[in-house]
Amino acid sequence: MKALVFGVPPEPFAVPDNANALTVNLSRTPSALRQVPDPQLPHQDWVLTRPRLTGICGSDSKQILMDFGADDADNAMGGFCSFPQVMGHEVVADVVALGPKARGLDVGQRVVLNPWLSCGPRGIEPPCPACETGDYSLCWSFTDGDLKPGIHTGVSADVTGGYAELMPAHDSMLFPVPESIPDEMAVFADPFSVSLHAITRHPPPRSGRVLVYGAGSLGLCAVAILRALYPDVAVAVVARFDAQAELARRFGAAKVLAHEPRLVVIEELVAWGGGRLRQPLQGLPMAHPGAIDVVYDTVGKPETFEVGVRVLASRGTLVKAGVHAPGRWEWSPLYFKEIALVGSNAFGFEEVDGERKHAIAHYLDLVAAGRIELRPMLTHTFGLQQWREAFLAIANQADSGAVKVAIDQR
Template sequence: MWALVFGVPPEPFDIPDDANVLTKNFGSSPVALQQVPDPVLLHDDWVITRPRLTGICGSDSKQILLDFGAGDADNAMAAFCSFPQVMGHEVVADVVELGPKARGLEVGQRVVLNPWLSCRPRGVEPPCPACQSGDYSLCWSFCDGDIKPGIHTGVSADVTGGYAELMPAHDSMLFAVPDSVPDELAVFADPFSVSLHAVTRHPPPRSGRVLVYGAGSLGLCAVAILRALYPDVAVAAVARFDAQAELARRFGAELVLAHEPRLAVIEELVRWGGGRLWQPLHGLPMAHPGAVDVVYDTIGKPETFEVGVRVLTARGTLVKAGVHAPGRWEWSPLYFKEINWVGSNAFGIEEVDGHRRHAIAHYLDLVVDSRIDLRPMLTHVFRLNQWRDAFLAIANQGDSGAVKVAIDQR
């Protein structure tokens, strides 16, 4: 089958002299479209699917565009992956082959992928405490069993992802898509679930004020979730690109700010939220009392943390949902205001409206009930053999207007 493989000699192509950094990085990225063996059933309860539509996750684009930063050389997560990889984990697919012990699925059924390679997919018994509690993204077994290390589909050398003509999956990793839900909505199940976990595990107070930092897929999903599940909460968002800002407003953010200059971001948020600003000898001012109860940071850079802790109220919460290289940041407001700084990693069994279900099941229900409609986020689709154009659209978002880009194999 044809597959986009990371961890192989790159396919060189011409890069314009005036290209931006990401485009130049892309020119030397170790990725190529190759023919590889068709996937096999890894265990008897696995199945083979044919991807229909695969979203390009922010983590995938960072990896292929070499955008994690120079400070990422000692990233501890490197222990939980194996190469070469066929990435792509935001997948809508058709089931084409069933293992003899696969249950709950039929050939021809349209499904969406829950990508976590936790205990059950790996055949680990008994399941670890994290899996028993439904925290699949915190599984203890990501390097165990006879499947090569990898936290999810697309980062294990054995479990090829959706940037390919075929994709394997365990029967527990696939959710049937209702007929009323088009592929263009089903493809958002994964990023929506990531943001659902971040928001519902660290919910805003009633009638509170929150900031969604970043308006890519995770940020826009967070805005939509806040509007659907917490209608009394005031939402502000920071967006880098015009297309993102337009969608943030469309999804219900009442205040949308450009990402620079950061001083203006702080001043506008304090003006909006009613805090008080205090100017130090150098650097950015701090609000005390602060103007924001919770910051959902979908960027995860030192520059965004510095703004977040300055605008948060005392004992507010800074939720790190974005992935980026580490770096020094001025974090004295973190201890002074006793701010809760917490990571948010993917999703599992989540509680919505008093019901505990898998995050993807919640998403499909909310779509069927017309409470969530993320279709405007899907701005660009490309065929698999147009993979360069897809990643160039992401590398040049300011010009392309790309928000969510997907590989279409229908």
């Protein structure tokens, strides 16, 4: 089959002298379109699918554009992946073949992928305590069993992802898509679920004020979730690009700010939410009392944390959902205001409106009920052969207006 492979010799191409750093990185990324063997089903309860539409996740674009930063060499997650990889885990696909013990699916069925390579897909019995409770992204077994290390589809050398003509999956990893939901909506099941987990595990107080830091896929999904599930909560958004800011307003954000200068971000948030600014001898001011109850940080950079802790109320919560390289940041507001800094990793079974089920099932139900509409986020699609153009659109978002980019193989 044809597949976009990461972890192979680069295939450089010419870029303009004034190209930005991400474009230059793309010109030398260790990625290439290759002919590789068709995937084999690792166990009898796996199935084979043919991807239709695969969203480019922020972590995928960071990897291919080599945008994790120079300080990422000692990343503790390095032991949870294997190479070479065929990435792509935001996948809408058709089932094309069933293993003899696969259950609950039919050939020809349209499905979305739950990518976690947890105990069930790895054939590990009994399941670990995390899997037993539905916290699949916290599985204890990501390096165990007869699959090579990998937390999810696309980061294990044995489980190729959606940037390919075929993709294997365990029967528990696939959710049938109702006919009423188009591919262009189904493709957001994964990023929506990531943001749903962050918000429902760390919900805002009633009639509170929250900040969504970043307006990419996770940030915009967070805005949509907050408006649908917590309509009495006021939502502010920090957006880097004009196209993102426009969608944040369209999705119901009460206030949308540019990402810099950071001093203006802090001043405007405090003016919007209340509180009092305290100016230090040097550097950014801190709000005390603060203006914001919860910050959902979908960027994860030191400079975003610094703003978040400055505007948070005492005993507020900073939820880290974004992934980036580590770096120093001024964190004294954490202890002074007794702020809770918590991580949020992907999704599993979540509770919405008193009902506990898988996050992707919640997403499909909310879409079918007309409570969530994310289709405007899908701004660009490219064929697999055009993978470079797809990542160029992401590398040049200010010019391209790209928000969510997907590989379209329909």
